[in-house]
Amino acid sequence: MKFTVDQNLCIGCEACEGISPEVFTFPNDKSQVKLDPVPPSLQESALKAEANCPVEAISHTS
Numbered sequence: 676m677k678f679t680v681d682q683n684l685c686i687g688c689e690a691c692e693g694i695s696p697e698v699f700t701f702p703n704d705k706s707q708v709k710l711d712p713v714p715p716s717l718q719e720s721a722l723k724a725e726a727n728c729p730v731e732a733i734s735h736t737s
């Protein structure tokens with residue numbers, strides 16, 4: 676599963692890193708995905724982060 680953060684939408688709230696720190700990182704003031712693809716063991720937390728993003732900046736493809 677591949678995850679993407681839309682850099683134009685992300686407001687840098689860091690919620691996704693709080694929920695799924697293995698998958699999301701903050702090299703600048705925006706979230707980026709550091710695992711591509713995201714391994715099965717981390718997909719549940721990454722999907723939870725996606726669902727909790729306040730601006731729906733995170734998306735995924737299977």
Ligand code: SF4
Nearest residue numbers: 685686688689691728
């Ligand atoms: S939860 Fe959404 S808005 Fe917040 S840092 Fe992550 S991608 Fe950006």
